[in-house]
Amino acid sequence: MPIVTIKMIEGRTDDQKRDLVEKVTAAISESVDAPKENISIIIEEMQKSHFAIGGVRKSDL
Amino acid sequence: MPIVTIKMIEGRTDDQKRDLVEKVTAAISESVDAPKENISIIIEEMQKSHFAIGGVRKSDL
Amino acid sequence: MPIVTIKMIEGRTDDQKRDLVEKVTAAISESVDAPKENISIIIEEMQKSHFAIGGVRKSDL
Amino acid sequence: MPIVTIKMIEGRTDDQKRDLVEKVTAAISESVDAPKENISIIIEEMQKSHFAIGGVRKSDL
Amino acid sequence: MPIVTIKMIEGRTDDQKRDLVEKVTAAISESVDAPKENISIIIEEMQKSHFAIGGVRKSDL
Amino acid sequence: MPIVTIKMIEGRTDDQKRDLVEKVTAAISESVDAPKENISIIIEEMQKSHFAIGGVRKSDL
Numbered sequence: 001m002p003i004v005t006i007k008m009i010e011g012r013t014d015d016q017k018r019d020l021v022e023k024v025t026a027a028i029s030e031s032v033d034a035p036k037e038n039i040s041i042i043i044e045e046m047q048k049s050h051f052a053i054g055g056v057r058k059s060d061l
Numbered sequence: 062m063p064i065v066t067i068k069m070i071e072g073r074t075d076d077q078k079r080d081l082v083e084k085v086t087a088a089i090s091e092s093v094d095a096p097k098e099n100i101s102i103i104i105e106e107m108q109k110s111h112f113a114i115g116g117v118r119k120s121d122l
Numbered sequence: 123m124p125i126v127t128i129k130m131i132e133g134r135t136d137d138q139k140r141d142l143v144e145k146v147t148a149a150i151s152e153s154v155d156a157p158k159e160n161i162s163i164i165i166e167e168m169q170k171s172h173f174a175i176g177g178v179r180k181s182d183l
Numbered sequence: 184m185p186i187v188t189i190k191m192i193e194g195r196t197d198d199q200k201r202d203l204v205e206k207v208t209a210a211i212s213e214s215v216d217a218p219k220e221n222i223s224i225i226i227e228e229m230q231k232s233h234f235a236i237g238g239v240r241k242s243d244l
Numbered sequence: 245m246p247i248v249t250i251k252m253i254e255g256r257t258d259d260q261k262r263d264l265v266e267k268v269t270a271a272i273s274e275s276v277d278a279p280k281e282n283i284s285i286i287i288e289e290m291q292k293s294h295f296a297i298g299g300v301r302k303s304d305l
Numbered sequence: 306m307p308i309v310t311i312k313m314i315e316g317r318t319d320d321q322k323r324d325l326v327e328k329v330t331a332a333i334s335e336s337v338d339a340p341k342e343n344i345s346i347i348i349e350e351m352q353k354s355h356f357a358i359g360g361v362r363k364s365d366l
Contacts, residue, residue: 001356001363002313003125003162007225008337009306014110016337018121023332025116031325032317036115040125040162042068043111049197050226051306054219055208058306060201062173062180063130064247064284070123073154075232079240080153086238088145093130093138097237101247101284103190104233112123119123129286136354140362147360158359164312165355171258172287176280177269179262184253184295184302186308186345191246191276199276206271214264215256223308223345234245241245251347293322294348298341299330301323 002028003040009058010045017043063089064101070119071106078104124150125162131180132167139165185211186223192241193228200226246272247284253302254289261287307333308345314363315350322348 004024012020021041029036048058065085073081082102090097109119126146134142143163151158170180187207195203204224212219231241248268256264265285273280292302309329317325326346334341353363 001358002311003164004312005310006333007308008339012337017110018118020333020336021113021118022116023336024329025113027328027332028311028325031328032313032321034313039115041113041116042107042125044107045111046225046227049200050228052204052208052224053306054222055205055224057201057204062175063128064286065129066127067150068125069154069156077154078232079243081150082235082240083238084149084153085146086235088149089128089142092142092145093134095130100237102235102238103229103247105229106233114123139354140365143357143362144360147357161359163357163360164351166351167355168286168288171261172289174265174269174285176283177266177285179265182262184297186251186347188249189246189272190248191278195276202275203272206275207268210267210271211250211264214267215252215260217252225308236245290347290349293319294350296326296330296346298344299327299346301326304323 001038002032002034003042004028005042005044007044007046009048009051012045062099063093063095064103065089066103066105068105068107070109070112073106123160124154124156125164126150127164127166129166129168131170131173134167184221185215185217186225187211188225188227190227190229192231192234195228245282246276246278247286248272249286249288251288251290253292253295256289306343307337307339308347309333310347310349312349312351314353314356317350 025039051058086100112119147161173180208222234241269283295302330344356363
């Protein structure tokens with residue numbers, strides 16, 4: 001039932017994403033004692049021009 | 062004022078999406094007594110490689 | 123797999139919320155041909171002081 | 184620490200987006216007294232066929 | 245049509261929140277040329293025990 | 306820069322939540338090679354009456 005959304009800058013490989021969902025699912029299952037099959041993960045990628053910290057976008061650095 | 066976000070795997074047709082927002086808007090309007098014009102719906106599509114249940118992505122099944 | 127989030131002003135009764143998730147689940151299942159058991163719905167309630175249109179909060183109307 | 188998500192219909196220019204994150208960051212920093220470097224902004228664009236008000240999508244108007 | 249979500253640690257006053265939605269609405273309206281009445285803002289407050297950077301929650305600092 | 310949101314049913318202890326953000330931060334850092342200090346995690350708890358699968362809320366089971 002945990003539903004996880006991970007927003008990150010685009011550019012990771014398919015292998016990194018596979019590894020990401022495996023490891024995060026395991027981490028949640030262990031820490032809050034939830035069966036793995038109840039854990040959903042959504043990856044959302046952002047372009048560098050769509051993410052800013054301190055008013056400056058990654059694409060403008 | 063209800064603001065609805067529907068996340069689903071990509072691949073539905075344009076007709077299915079049109080039907081989706083019509084039916085969901087009607088369902089909300091009836092059940093919580095909100096005027097239809099106050100209901101906003103956002104559809105967000107995910108690639109199969111960006112959604113996992115139980116640590117396994119749809120693209121890896 | 124459709125994951126639905128419904129944000130609305132607080133104050134609906136428990137019966138309205140039960141009705142809401144039943145009707146919205148049925149509406150999605152019919153329109154995009156998804157089995158009901160794959161559809162998750164999250165209700166998120168907002169205080170009137172936490173929602174604004176046109177720069178004016180519901181609590182200030 | 185304020186984390187801001189701005190969802191809007193696609194089509195704004197890169198200059199408009201740069202201006203958007205600058206102005207919104209300044210507006211938040213002034214109003215809630217947060218240092219600018221603590222403010223993150225995510226822009227999420229929607230196609231017209233993925234946004235509906237009153238059960239009608241922007242692409243169907 | 246811009247729909248904005250602002251997540252921040254709880255504790256701001258009602259006046260700060262009123263000011264926040266006014267200023268952010270104006271900032272968006274100016275920068276992307278959207279009528280103010282089309283801009284919705286949702287404020288979501290987090291407890292310090294529900295927000296972490298670098299694996300450490302605000303409540304544990 | 307990864308920004309993670311974890312939605313789950315309320316009821317976990319403070320220790321479980323501390324453990325959760327530590328382990329998830331480590332899992333992300335390892336799998337996508339991001340420095341821990343760039344990873345933000347937000348926990349959002351839901352009441353059982355605000356979460357449904359298959360049209361039935363957890364509170365109605």
